[in-house]
Amino acid sequence: MSDSRTPSASAPGARDSGAPDVTDALVALLAANAADIDRNARFPVENLAALRSAGHLGLLVPRRYGGAGADLADLVHTAQRLAGGCLSTAMIWAMHCQQVDVLVRHAGPRLAAELLPRVAAGEVYLASVTTGKATGGHLLSAADALERGAGEELLLRREAPVVTGGQHADGFLVTMRERADAGEHEVSLVYADRAALTVEATGGWNTLGMRGTASGALRLSGTVPPDQVVGPSGGFREVALDSMAPVGHLAWSACWLGAARSSFSALVRWLSREQRDRLSSSLVRERLGRIRLDLELVSGYLGGVRKEVEQVRAEGSRPDAAEVQIHLNSLKAAASELTYQAVDRMVQLAGLTVGYSADSPVPLERTLRDLRSAALNYSNDRLWTANGALCLVDRGVKLL
Known part of the structure; x- marks a missing residue:
């Protein structure tokens, strides 16, 4: 039942899948920065840059889009290795990979074709926006509702009390109530590129631990095309x-x-x-x-x-x-x-x-x-x- 792979730099699962390997040097970099990141409660910019250049943002992106095409075993192995260097960095990366898997399995053809190659190239770090002022951390409910603008564009206005790495993200996956008269459990997931949004920090992140995740509150607003709903509308x-x-x-x-x-x-x-x-x-x-x-x-x-x-x-x-x-x-x-x-x-x-x-x-x-x-x-x-x-x-x- 146990995943028998060791934390060595030459883990056979990572090598066999073609996934980018987690090198001792990368883990050492994360470890060397961890104390300063924690002490100053700062986002690990240099660690994320190293993960981008090493190809790790595209770990779960299929090869047809330029990614590593890795599997869940590779994800689990890599997460353990990175967390051995800096847990804040590893959690930032793991939550990005969570969003990548969502896109791979549920994004429409146009969105997948345009976005996944950018993720694979290390251009897009994804943040998740699922918390709400009224709903807290309840994943399957949302209070802020989508509005329909001219040409069926979706108008997105969202308040979120916790967004890991949100001020540094290149794109967001955001849960929204499907429409103003929908129930709070009729939730749609929407992808929004940072360039399409106004992103405003409304709260800081000065916590006991996980201080490097920069998970402060954000206010997001902007418009996105309707085919950037990921999965069924309201589903x-x-x-x-x-x-x-x-x-x-x-x-x-x-x-x-x-x-x-x-x-x-x-x-x-x-x-x-x-x-x-x-x-x-x-x-x-x-x-x-x-x-x-x-x-x-x-x-x-x-x-x-x-x-x-x-x-x-x-x-x-x-x-x-x-x-x-x-x-x-x-x-x-x-x-x-x-x-x-x-x-x-x-x-x-x-x-x-x-x-x-x-x-x-x-x-x-x-x-x-x-x-x-x-x-x-x-x-x-x-x-x-x-x-x-x-x-x-x-x-x-x-x-x-």
Whole structure:
């Protein structure tokens, strides 16, 4: 069930698919910039530039559009590697890839032909606009409505309290209520190029962790042609279930695991180098074993859910069966909670001066703050409630 690929620069899955490889030098660049990005709560401009030039913005773009044509296994592998350098950068990239998958699977022919080659060339970094002042983080609802202008152009006016990397994005995928008299769950997804919009920052981003994602509030306004609706008009639920939710949960979980895994590797190396006298302690070994178990459980479940989504896609079906939804929700909840628990255990094991210090050679303090956001990034409370309801549907209890 586990994804057995190691974090080496020559991972066989990435090589066999033709996907751009994550080099040690790229991870080292992200790691070298991570502390300054966190300290100053600044967007990782130089890291994104490196990802553009390395071809990683086009990882999931099919080869016919000039992309790498990589699969979900490559996405999960790459996300882990990047997060081992800088979790903020990895999450920015992962959410971009989430939007790319949506376009690949649901954009109309003209939009796909015009936009996907630009994404593959590294010209377009995509941001997601799904939060709302009235709806919060509820993915399948929207308050701001589309308006029809002259020539059937769509007029878009949108307020969003959280937009990861929005001020730096080249294009946006935006959820909108289909029309003014539509219900809040009649939601359309619209692509808008930055050049077609007025983008105004309405809130900053000074947070406990994930400080480099620059996820402040935005106000967007502009017009787009009607063929830039992605998926059915008013039918965003179909797009979300097929693409946005499963890829998001896979990619986020991989990022969180990659950050925790990298921290554990650094802690083990530090103990072996600086604290050799402690390694004979049964308590130290027991704590190391518990940390490793947390990471193994996330890795195994991530691999299993990724294979399940791949199978659903290979069969041409949708991942809306109750058991598949339970597995996807459980992955996000388990990964967010267990990786945070693992790093919390690491802090306890490393002690005050190494585990709790921002200047420590083992960056546990930053990772702990970053991972505290994981349970809040699409709140786990919603997922537990949804899974409880889905359990009443899946009475056969089809486990992963």
